[in-house]
Amino acid sequence: MFSRVLAPLFDYFEARINPYPDGRVETPPKGLMAFLWHFSRPVWPMLLWMSLFTALVSATEVVFFNYMGELVDWLAGVERVGFWQAHGAALIGVGIAMLIGLPLLVLLQSLVTNQSIFGNYPMIGRWLSHRHMLGQSLAFYQDEFAGRVSQKVMQTALAIRETVTKVMDLLVYAIVYFTGAAILLIKADIWLALPLFVWLLGYLAIMRFFVPRLRNVSMAQANARAQMTGRVVDSYSNIQTIKLFADTRHEQNYAREAMEGFMTTVHGQMRLVTVLSVCLTLLNTLLLVGMAATVLVAWYTQVISLGVLAIAIALVMRVRFMSDWILWEVARLFENVGTVQDGMNTIANAPAVRDAPEAPTLAVPRGEIRFDALHFGYAEAGGAYKPVFDSLDLTIAPGEKVGLIGRSGAGKSTLANLLLRFYDLQGGAIRIDGQNIAEVTQTSLRHQIGMVTQDTSLLHRSLRDNIRYGSPDAGDDAVWDAVRQAHADGFINDLVDPEGRRGLDAHVGERGVKLSGGQRQRIAIARVLLKNAPILVLDEATSALDSEVEAAIQEQLEHLMQGKTVIAIAHRLSTIAMLDRLLVVDGGQIVEAGTHRELLAKNGIYARLWKHQSGGFIGLDAPDQASTDKGYLDPA
Structure with a gap:
């Protein structure tokens, strides 16, 4: 029932982003920020709306905490008989505003986040990456596991979404919430903010120490996971050969070697997680004890009211729980950054064979083929070439x-692969009806050639x-x-x-x-x-x-x-x-x-x-x- 009522809203927000953008296929840039922006451009307006609604929700929570402190002071300073006459209208107004305003803000934030961004955003990454990978040269796939490439396309798209949305969500939420809490405490008494700022320094120190280490181990883990998947998929893809030679033990060892490499990164990551948990718990406990001692002394000396005490304790409890969430989100953020950087090393490679700018379509009215002074060799380690043809001339x-x-x-x-331009020449030219095949589109070239291979x-x-x-x-x-x-x-x-x-x-x-x-x-x-x-x-x-x-x-x-x-x-x-x-x-x-x-x-x-x-x-x-x-x- 509820879903049917919201169905028009769901449809509207789901259609705000096209998950399959058209246009010319581009090689993603190598830099991290440029790589993220390459896949984020179609989503950018909705990301700004998400940040705005997140900021409003955070500010609403802080305002509500402040109002709860004032409510405590009202309760402490007013007789029961006259309480409703003095504060009833304000309480009803705040209640209605919270019952309507906050759910409405959360609904808008959820529609933008869940309907517009979460599904469409990674699909844009998959679509653009897949289109780019289809244009990669034949030599690229001869040096890669197909399973490893496909996993990187899928993993990286999700990691891009998580990286960008977490950065924007965490920054907005943490800045608005922490700033609001600090203002409320300073407004009551500047000394109340001291434990919060000491905690902040310790929190930043923990992040500075652990986050880069978590990022490095996450990058190693993403690469190890892709390697493990590639080996497993390679075994399944060649299962007939494995069974033909009855060599399952070798395949088990081949996969286990990659699995052990992956587990090494897992153990390293979990050790960091354990130490991080202990440090964070210690810091949060110090904040709670420090703030409790400070507000009790301030209340005892009549510097603050009972309502301020209630606000301070509530805010500290909220900050304590929020700090766990933020730190783990930041840790996951850098895990995703590691995955993005690892995927970028594969996805952001330009194809070795590319169409010339504004390349025309090949026309074949006659079908003459000329190989003019052909020079070609296969690339070897160290950048050298193993020569195959040296000044080959042939006219058909x-x-x-x-x-x-x-x-x-x-x-x-x-020679057949060069005619199809699976590789580029090191010298000379191949011409079909006088047209250099390096100067026409690859698609039009291959449309004009039918081929039957031995290994079909x-x-x-x-x-x-x-x-x-x-x-x-x-x-x-x-x-x-x-x-x-x-x-x-x-x-x-x-x-x-x-x-x-x-x-x-x-x-x-x-x-x-x-x-x-x-x-x-x-x-x-x-x-x-x-x-x-x-x-x-x-x-x-x-x-x-x-x-x-x-x-x-x-x-x-x-x-x-x-x-x-x-x-x-x-x-x-x-x-x-x-x-x-x-x-x-x-x-x-x-x-x-x-x-x-x-x-x-x-x-x-x-x-x-x-x-x-x-x-x-x-x-x-x-x-x-x-x-x-x-x-x-x-x-x-």
Whole structure:
């Protein structure tokens, strides 16, 4: 009933802040204050309103204490018979003001704090951080635990809210309350304020000693917690490998090592907490005893009235309880500051690969690809680079189908990753139809390239969502057409997930673990068929398929490649022998180029690889052209 009455107010205040702000994705700044402000800008007006209402509530409490002291003096100095005539109207007025005014202030403070700020504020942090992390380069995620990154995004967003709201809430509440209490005591007798100011000096000394230490141990704890979570998530993500090698003991020790590191920080934190509790209790007891002795002496010598005595004792009791709350809130504040600083070290990293300012959209009317004087190497420890390509030049004509061949580590997949701009070059340029890919948006570049990789991972969503990932507006008819072309219709209708969802609605599990390697590969091929991009990259696209399915899909791949510029990488030479041109990559250079027959005639690296795969029967190396064109080469 009460919630229904307040529902319009709830709706109004919940809508005061947009938890999903739009605009260009920005890298958060590195400094603590700038980092906090980056995520606090949309909330700032409501934070000021929260502080105002907090100040009014605090001032109301102090005024009420003062009135209670006056009430004691009235009771002490007036006969019962004439009390209501003298003070009845004032008492009723104060009672009504407190019954209506204070709950109204608390309601407004709660609406601003709970409805506007508490839910929306951390979601802004999660949303902005997530958008930024999605733009991080591939190299970033190759060096990080996914679980550790996700936990830092979630933890840091909450810690930002707690840090900012606690600072504003504590400062306003403590300043207003302590100042009001000091004014009331000084107004009665300046000596009554002496125990309060002595206590304040001791309180600040305790904070100065303990808070930095709690902050440091909290930072270490946040990092240890993220490390522990990352290791646990890594184990769960690779559970098949763990079970395959039956090495759960090693995984237990791997996780326990991180857990022990986390527990070390917990023990250090709890030791500080114990000493802090004892010091604070001692200080508060000294305040209570000191103030009691002071007011009793002052009352006994008739310096103060009984009402002032009551105010002083009540205020001291309130300050005593408030000091516990403030100190623990300050301790938690610095714990949150430690979490924010730890998260900032991960979240505030600028992406290694960024769009140029005002980068245009890539247009691909023809599909020519040029690699001009390519220089690239992977970063190593100490800032050095392990070279992969040195002045590589290559031109792929519009609509040409090119196969890349070479030993593992020769740079074939790296070339495909550079084309997709997963990494930036150290020199040279890659141009598509004359446009430098470093000068166009990454999104438009990847929209124009379809890729099927050897290690196909799917999103833990429905099959429909996975297939439509590159073409979100595609209808079910188009999806089924791509499924049939990829020869995936034979198993999709039989799929059922634990929630009872079937066919295209069935969810495939994390990274697609509920499907076999061949099934995942066929879904990946269906996804690229549906995307229908003008440039196609096939990186061992049929490696996970059995021979029968590969032969059936080969025809669809040939259909898919029509009118497209194609780069195909394969270890099985039979899968690419029918392409227009084959390139042998070795040592970061193209050492051989030509058609299948031309390369066999050269009797070089390609011929040796072909001989090795064909079992040494060199007579099989020159099949008739018809079979070559259809891609049915099978040296076995």
